[in-house]
Amino acid sequence: MGTKQPHAPTVTRALDTYWNLAKYRTFGKGEDQKRRWENPCKKALRNFVSVVGDKPLSEIVR
Numbered sequence: 001m002g003t004k005q006p007h008a009p010t011v012t013r014a015l016d017t018y019w020n021l022a023k024y025r026t027f028g029k030g031e032d033q034k035r036r037w038e039n040p041c042k043k044a045l046r047n048f049v050s051v052v053g054d055k056p057l058s059e060i061v062r
Contacts, residue, residue, distance in 0.1 A: 008056035008057055
């Protein structure tokens with residue numbers, strides 16, 4: 001009864017949340033423009049996860 005802590009979002013789930021919050025940035029863009037806007041973020045996330053792992057955001061420190 002309220003003792004279980006909610007799961008902290010992982011890095012990949014945070015990116016999914018970001019896409020939902022940043023929809024206004026892709027408003028009016030074509031599919032190719034949207035793809036080119038998203039790809040650098042996706043690549044950076046893949047590189048980060050391959051090195052560090054898909055950790056919860058609360059466990060990431062400098």
